[in-house]
Amino acid sequence: MRAFITCIFLALALGTSSLAATTYRVKSGDTLIGIAERAGVSVPQIRAVNPSLKNSSVVRIGSTLQIPNRQVAAKKYHVKAGENLTTIARKFSLSLSQLLRANPVYRNGKNVWAGAVITIPGRNVAAGLGSSRTSSQAVIRTTGIRVNAAPAARNGWLWPVPGYHYVSSEFGERELDGTNAMHYGVDIVAPHGTPVLAARSGRVIESRADFERGWGWTVVVEHPDGWITRYAHLSQNLVQKGELVTRGQRVGRVGNTGRSTGTHLHYGTYMRWNPKDPMSLYD
Ligand SMILES: [Zn+2]
Structure with missing residues (x-):
């Protein structure tokens, strides 16, 4: 019974990951384990969204891989001097609305002070592997x-x-x-x-x-x-x-x-x- 539940959970988790992934072009010197480590995901998670890999661990230079986004858990954060909710949201790649949803007490324009403890909500983080697609997405995000x-x-x-x-x-x-x-x-x-x-x-x-x-x-x-x-x-x-x-x-x-x-x-x-x-x- 326990194994059964685990399997369902794994299937759900992988299903979510496959909805949000980043395309990565394999470079000279890359290994599957190396890519997984840099992306903060496991090799099975990469395999799950790249059916072409099957049981192989060999990645060809120039081929493209889907790298599932990493799930980051919610955490507490101590506000530093000079920071405000906008800069903190940017730091964690969140929208201000997402940050405010996790910290409703600041919704009416109340200031955050240095030393205040706020919640950084859990989220999906795209793999920062330096592929062209990832960097162009980052540029779009900073322009508006x-x-x-x-x-x-x-x-x-x-x-x-x-x-x-x-x-x-x-x-x-x-x-x-x-x-x-x-x-x-x-x-x-x-x-x-x-x-x-x-x-x-x-x-x-x-x-x-x-x-x-x-x-x-x-x-x-x-x-x-x-x-x-x-x-x-x-x-x-x-x-x-x-x-x-x-x-x-x-x-x-x-x-x-x-x-x-x-x-x-x-x-x-x-x-x-x-x-x-x-x-x-x-x-
Ligand atoms: Zn203006």
Whole structure:
């Protein structure tokens, strides 16, 4: 009976692995055991997703192998000075949403402090064997992320450009013109002219062309509980300073004005002018 259960478990585990694998081209000097060790998986796991290997341990130079992703267990992590949830998520190849799901206490924009203990959720890790396919996937990952951002998050925050969930630049430190700068918001890619909606109800405290600070045409809304939202690089502002807006009301249109290198919405969220990662407010 025990053996029977083990077999079912193994079959399930291998079935999952075969769904997520990386293609690797065998190089001179490679051995099956060596490849398995570097990928952090076992030889039987590699065999299971490469029927051509059968019982052979010989791998031919130039042939391609499927390397199953490695399962990494959840663990605790001590936050270091200078880190925030965005940098930690990147460090462990997670999306911010995945990290927040494992640490719901930080969902409302609460800061993580150095020394805090957070949970790094278990995940699948692609084998980092240096094959061309793996490296090109890594490049794609660093140029942007696809976020979930349900149209209306549970806490009532509306995604300002419904239907557009590609974030080309996340909140946090980034390189701009060769220097490191903080990016206090997220850049959401959407076509020119797409309506930008107020994430929550509030009062417009700024609606102008702000080229001194590079925001271009920008709208800033203050919400009753101290939160502030900024919508920048707009092609058109649709509200005026002092106006009251309701959640979902059009405040402007997506553009490429100010210091911007492509059509997108810069969306910034602040708690009493302390910048907070907008993604911490969405599912
Ligand atoms: Zn931006």
